[in-house]
Amino acid sequence: MRWKEQLLTLTPYQPGKSIEAVKKEFKLDHIVKLASNENPFGCSKLAIEAIQAYQTSLAIYPDGYATHLRETLASFLKVDEEELILGNGSDNLIQIISRALLHPNASTIMATPTFSQYKHNAVIEGAVIKEIPLVEGEHDLDSMLEAIDEQTNVIWVCSPNNPTGTYIPEHKLIPFLDKVPGHILVVLDEAYYEYVVADDYYNSINLTRKYENLIVLRTFSKVYGLAALRVGYGVANRAIIKALEPVREPFNLNTLGQLAASAAIKDQEFVEECKNKNRQGLELFYSFCEKNKLSYYSTQTNFILIDCKTDGDKVFQYLQTKGYIVRSGKPLGFPTAVRITVGSVEQNEGVLNALSEFLAEK
Numbered sequence: 001m002r003w004k005e006q007l008l009t010l011t012p013y014q015p016g017k018s019i020e021a022v023k024k025e026f027k028l029d030h031i032v033k034l035a036s037n038e039n040p041f042g043c044s045k046l047a048i049e050a051i052q053a054y055q056t057s058l059a060i061y062p063d064g065y066a067t068h069l070r071e072t073l074a075s076f077l078k079v080d081e082e083e084l085i086l087g088n089g090s091d092n093l094i095q096i097i098s099r100a101l102l103h104p105n106a107s108t109i110m111a112t113p114t115f116s117q118y119k120h121n122a123v124i125e126g127a128v129i130k131e132i133p134l135v136e137g138e139h140d141l142d143s144m145l146e147a148i149d150e151q152t153n154v155i156w157v158c159s160p161n162n163p164t165g166t167y168i169p170e171h172k173l174i175p176f177l178d179k180v181p182g183h184i185l186v187v188l189d190e191a192y193y194e195y196v197v198a199d200d201y202y203n204s205i206n207l208t209r210k211y212e213n214l215i216v217l218r219t220f221s222k223v224y225g226l227a228a229l230r231v232g233y234g235v236a237n238r239a240i241i242k243a244l245e246p247v248r249e250p251f252n253l254n255t256l257g258q259l260a261a262s263a264a265i266k267d268q269e270f271v272e273e274c275k276n277k278n279r280q281g282l283e284l285f286y287s288f289c290e291k292n293k294l295s296y297y298s299t300q301t302n303f304i305l306i307d308c309k310t311d312g313d314k315v316f317q318y319l320q321t322k323g324y325i326v327r328s329g330k331p332l333g334f335p336t337a338v339r340i341t342v343g344s345v346e347q348n349e350g351v352l353n354a355l356s357e358f359l360a361e362k
Contacts, residue, residue: 004124004126006123006124006126007124010120010123010124013116013117013120014331019031019033019325022320022323022325028323030323031323031324031325032323032324032325032343032347032350032351033325033341034324034325034326034340034341034342034343034347034351035325035326035327035339035341036227036327036341037162037192037222037301037302037303037341038221038222038225038227038341039222039223039224039225039227039274039302040341040342040343040344040347041225041273041274041277041344042225043224043225043226043260043264043270044224044225044263044264044267044270045267045270046263046264046266046267046270047224047225047226047259047260047261047263047264047267048260049263050259050260050262050263051256051259051260054255054256054259056255058255060255061251062251062253062254062255062258063255063258064250064251066086066253066258068258068259068262069086069231069253069258069261069262070084070086072262072265072266073233073265076265076266077205077235078205079205079208079235080238082238082241082242083208083235083236083237083238083241084233084234084235084241085233085234085236085241085244085245085248086231086232086233086248086252086253087231087232087233087234087248087252087253088230088231088232088252088253088254088257089219089221089230089231089232090189090191090217090218090219090221090232090233090234091117091230091232092230092232092252093217093232093233093234094117094118094121094187094189094217095117095121096244096247096248097154097185097187097215097244098118098121098122098124098125098127098154099121099125099247100243100244100247101153101154101185102121102122102125102126102127102153102154103125103126103127104125104126104127104128105151106125106127106128106151106152106153106154107127107128107129107130107149107151107152107153108122108127108128108129108130108152108153108154108155108156109130109132109144109147109148109152109154109155109156110122110129110130110131110132110155110156111131111132111133111134111139111140111144111156111157111158111161112131112132112133112134112333113134113163113164113332113333113334114134114156114158114161114162115156115158115161115162115189115191118156118158118187119131127153128151130147130152132144132147134161134164134166137161137164137166137297137305138161138164138166138168139157139158139159139161139166139168141168141172141173141175141176144176145176145179145180148180148181148184152184153184153185154184154185154186154187155180155184155185155186155187156187156189157173157186157187157188157189158189158191159173159188159189159190160190160192160193160195160196160299160300160301162191162192162301162303163303163305163327163329163332163333163334163339164297164299164305165192165297165298165299165300165301165303165304165305166297166298166299166300167196167198167201167300168202169198169200169201169202170200170201170202171200173202173207174202177207177211177214180213181213182212182213183213184213185213185214185215185240186211186213186214186215187215187217188204188207188214188215188216188217189217190204190216190217190218191217191218191219191221191222192222192223192300192301192302193218194222194223194224194271194274194275195222195223195275195278195300195301195302196300197275197279197300198300201300204216204235205235208235208236208237209237212237212239212240213240214236215234215235215236215240216234216235216236217232217233217234218232218233218234218235219231219232219233220232220257220260220261220264220265222302223271223274223275223302224261224264224265224271225264225274226257226260226261226264229254229256229257229260229261230253230254230257231253231257231258231260231261277344278302278342280345281342281343281344281345281348282299282304282342284345284348284349284352285304285306285340285342285348285352286298288352288355288356289306292356292359294306294307294308294309295307295309302341302342303339303340303341303342304339304340304342305329305332305334305337305338305339306337306338306339306340307329307334307336307337308336308337308338308355308358308359309336310336311330311335311336312328312329312330312334312335312336312337312338313328313330315328315338315355315358316328316338318354318358319338319351319354319355319358322354322357323350323354324350324351324354326338326339326340326341326351327339327340
């Protein structure tokens with residue numbers, strides 16, 4: 001087979017171990033997964049009720065336009081339906097953008113470390129990749145601007161950033177957007193948008209009206225708790241959406257996902273409750289780190305990256321033996337850290353007790 005040359009050395013995305021796999025490996029009855037930044041409180045009961053009420057045959061294709069969800073989202077966000085693109089998770093939208101704009105004669109700019117799928121898709125398309133190191137865990141926007149060349153087609157900005165949890169304040173983002181040439185698409189990935197509490201965070205939807213080269217990506221996989229159903233969306237001006245739509249595969253958003261997301265977005269009380277519980281959980285992690293003199297980034301997400309000052313894989317392995325699945329920082333670009341999803345009060349206390357034991361034995 002004459003495979004694309006770049007595929008021969010490209011590693012597929014490595015999801016964290018499943019709960020069942022860890023149970024079997026360590027012969028444990030109870031496992032807590034705090035590795036993939038899922039919502040520990042599940043999803044809105046309205047989403048569950050919407051799925052349970054569905055009576056149509058599963059043999060019928062989904063609505064390819066996702067009409068009801070599109071209408072519901074447009075009303076909630078106060079945008080036009082033509083300013084939305086729906087995806088099988090925001091991962092799918094990253095893939096669509098990459099396929100539409102990246103090729104061997106194009107370059108793309110991103111921070112490092114950041115969400116892995118920007119680079120992954122750029123490699124598949126054969127584009128030139130320019131990675132700009134974070135500075136104290138934050139995007140170096142000035143250096144990203146300096147990296148722009150005649151071939152640059154896409155700039156990826158993850159805010160809040162994964163895996164650091166840091167965000168770009170409005171007073172830094174606006175000057176950056178002002179300086180990006182209009183023919184370059186800026187992708188503002190806001191997977192953790194609903195968890196943000198910073199006062200100087202920007203209104204990204206309004207920014208899409210001012211900057212015609214900006215697209216904002218969001219997802220129902222995080223605070224809405226619908227990760228299993230894979231629903232994401234993008235907001236941009238009509239010209240961008242119109243150009244991207246032919247790349248979107250037909251029926252890319254399943255029927256149950258459309259139903260659940262349409263219901264979930266109406267339950268903002270649930271979203272606010274999860275947001276508040278998440279902030280309370282983070283305070284527990286902050287106190288733990290300060291007590292144990294461990295470095296961490298103040299985060300606007302539902303996870304925290306903690307520098308344990310030792311091999312992150314060792315911390316990861318130890319916590320697994322105690323029944324907690326977290327994410328080693330080594331594949332994320334932080335070899336002495338672990339990334340831990342904020343869970344329920346009981347889950348947070350449990351994983352921190354286990355981490356205390358590790359630090360005491362180290």
